[in-house]
Amino acid sequence: MFFIGVFGIGNKNKNLGEVNFKCTGCIGEKFSLVELSRSFDIFFIPVFKYSKEYIIVCNKCRSVYKVKGEKIPKILNTKIVEYDDIEKIILETNTCPHCGTSIAGEYLYCPKCGKSLK
Numbered sequence: 001m002f003f004i005g006v007f008g009i010g011n012k013n014k015n016l017g018e019v020n021f022k023c024t025g026c027i028g029e030k031f032s033l034v035e036l037s038r039s040f041d042i043f044f045i046p047v048f049k050y051s052k053e054y055i056i057v058c059n060k061c062r063s064v065y066k067v068k069g070e071k072i073p074k075i076l077n078t079k080i081v082e083y084d085d086i087e088k089i090i091l092e093t094n095t096c097p098h099c100g101t102s103i104a105g106e107y108l109y110c111p112k113c114g115k116s117l118k
């Protein structure tokens with residue numbers, strides 16, 4: 001699964017459903033809201049949960065944004081994420097204007113069609 005490579009093994013990810021947000025990497029507006037929680041285990045018994053984090057992932061280009069934790073009740077209510085709710089961009093994916101390929105990272109030229117992205 002996609003998140004395991006990014007956040008490491010041991011996280012328990014919970015999909016909280018679909019939310020709306022205007023993606024800065026593509027024209028997508030549908031995002032998945034995901035709760036990342038790491039439980040602290042002693043002798044295999046979960047002792048307490050710490051560091052809950054919330055991210056949204058663009059369903060189209062897979063851009064990942066970290067959402068402020070205190071905004072979660074509001075977001076679950078309205079299903080809308082605003083720019084003010086975003087703590088930081090974790091991964092912004094660009095879309096090639098020529099062939100539509102999703103590109104993660106800083107590229108001057110599209111790795112697929114070779115045309116300039118600027």
Ligand SMILES: [Zn+2]
Binds near residue numbers: 023061062
């Ligand atoms: Zn997107």
Ligand SMILES: [Zn+2]
Binds near residue numbers: 112114
């Ligand atoms: Zn391209």
